[in-house]
Amino acid sequence: MFAIIVLFPNYASSTWCLDELLRILECKHSVGLQIVPVFYGVEPCDMRHRKGTFDEAFRKHEPRYGEGSDKVRRWRDAFSEIASYSGWHSKHQHEARFVESIAEHIHRKLIPKLPSFTKNRVGIASRLEEVIKLIGIMFAS
Template identity: 55%
Template sequence: MASASSSTSIPPPQSPTSSYSHDVFLCFRGPDTGYGFTSHLYAALNRKGITTYKDDKNLRKGDVISHELVKAIEESMFAVIVFSPDFASSSWCLDEVCNIIDCKNKQGLQMVEVFYYVEPCDVRHQIGTFQKAFEKHEREGRHESEKVKRWREALKQVAEHSGWTSKNHPWRG
């Protein structure tokens, strides 16, 4: 991978006295990257001795983010968010991003973004597949407008950070 920013170092967490159950929490949309890129990333992190939380359970559409996942986010030092073309179609993924932002603001959770076959501006401005996903969320009316607004703001906030992108890299398939 190559960095989209000039700096590749990751700062230490703000509260080094905290105890963490996981070094890294992986946030991803399973059908997009769960059995490819994210599985390879998970294996590579584990080979390096990095304790990584990856939720592999089949989640039903519309389920509320589980207490287990919220706890895993809270007990992680880093969150790696793998944005993929259909990421925003998952209310589960969007809820995870909101929880990651909350933990970043409250306890210094560090975030690393990976833009896998999407551009950071797609996420930040919610265009392309992200626009279509939000239009569907709003059209179906299954989620309160305030929740959808919170999702939109969380994606904007996360995508303002520099991250890793698959564009023009040899590992892009």
């Protein structure tokens, strides 16, 4: 349902990260995967316009894959696309609180407020709690 992409200053220097980014965007377009970008120690506008370390990284990829390479072009396009999404920005936030707020946001999306049909049902609460544990999400009572 979700892909959380942590974008950091050296993200574009990793071809593995860039290939994963392409795959994540393919899933978004084909099956509606929701993407939550986390801008960790980077400015989204620097990424979008490929400034600083991002520009350097792409310039280093070009000699390896060829000037005007289709692969590098696709990486650049994917990188610009993900940088244009609204997401979480770590600027001026305590790291633990930052991670906690992202987890809470995802939890609210995955486990919406329980619908009223679960009220007054014998035994449903414990079973629902077990299902939530199985999918790896802490149940907040």
